[in-house]
Amino acid sequence: MARLWVNGGSWVEVKDAEGINIVHLTVDNKEIAVSGGQTILEAVARMPGIGNIPALCYHPAVKPNGACQLCTVEVSENGGSKFRFVVACLYPVKEGLVVKTNTKMVRKRRKGIIEPLLARCPNVKKIQELAEEYGVEKPRVALLGEDCIHCSLCLRACQETIGKAAISLVTQGIYKEVAASFYGYQVSEEDCIGCGDCAFVCPTGTIQMGPDGKPVLPKVKIPYSEVEAMSKRSSYFL
Numbered sequence: 197m198a199r200l201w202v203n204g205g206s207w208v209e210v211k212d213a214e215g216i217n218i219v220h221l222t223v224d225n226k227e228i229a230v231s232g233g234q235t236i237l238e239a240v241a242r243m244p245g246i247g248n249i250p251a252l253c254y255h256p257a258v259k260p261n262g263a264c265q266l267c268t269v270e271v272s273e274n275g276g277s278k279f280r281f282v283v284a285c286l287y288p289v290k291e292g293l294v295v296k297t298n299t300k301m302v303r304k305r306r307k308g309i310i311e312p313l314l315a316r317c318p319n320v321k322k323i324q325e326l327a328e329e330y331g332v333e334k335p336r337v338a339l340l341g342e343d344c345i346h347c348s349l350c351l352r353a354c355q356e357t358i359g360k361a362a363i364s365l366v367t368q369g370i371y372k373e374v375a376a377s378f379y380g381y382q383v384s385e386e387d388c389i390g391c392g393d394c395a396f397v398c399p400t401g402t403i404q405m406g407p408d409g410k411p412v413l414p415k416v417k418i419p420y421s422e423v424e425a426m427s428k429r430s431s432y433f434l
């Protein structure tokens with residue numbers, strides 16, 4: 197019989213209920229029982245005090261896509277003799293799975309993910325907090341002063357919860373940016389219903405709702421003429 201931990205300090209015994217898919221696994225040396233058909237991140241998020249799994253590109257209302265990889269954990273499927281890294285927001289819970297959410301190696305991986313995020317978005321509070329927690333003091337690369345991490349949560353929320361595509365990630369590489377159709381910084385009247393879902397799920401808080409009831413999107417920090425020139429160069433090779 198597995199233990200279901202409650203708030204990290206106490207636990208209750210969980211019996212297998214007929215007709216309910218219960219999965220038993222171990223998370224950070226605690227045996228837990230959860231319902232099957234969910235990911236490690238979902239299971240741990242529902243159990244306060246169990247595990248330590250940060251995530252930036254995840255929101256329970258939107259399908260996970262593993263974009264930020266910050267939720268990387270170690271798992272073993274053979275009782276704990278051999279571990280490997282997996283992305284917790286995509287990896288399903290399984291019977292007998294052993295999960296380690298906060299090992300030295302896991303923390304090192306997360307640190308390597310947070311450092312470039314801090315270089316890109318040095319003024320975003322959420323990134324600053326993660327940097328402090330994982331010991332990232334000063335990025336080795338130049339600070340960019342952006343506030344969007346390209347996690348795509350905003351556009352996935354628009355598509356999945358509203359069924360629209362008012363915003364998208366446009367262009368490529370360092371020019372990639374969240375924008376409305378035709379690279380507009382204001383979303384179009386026809387596509388956007390002003391629900392604010394994009395602003396609600398954004399982990400950095402960079403999308404704000406404007407006075408017109410439509411979201412104001414993060415702006416590129418390079419002149420628009422450069423973007424235009426770059427897109428012309430790209431189309432030359434098509």
Ligand code: SF4
Binds near residue numbers: 344345346348350402
């Ligand atoms: S605007 Fe926010 S939600 Fe959208 S990609 Fe950037 S950080 Fe993610």
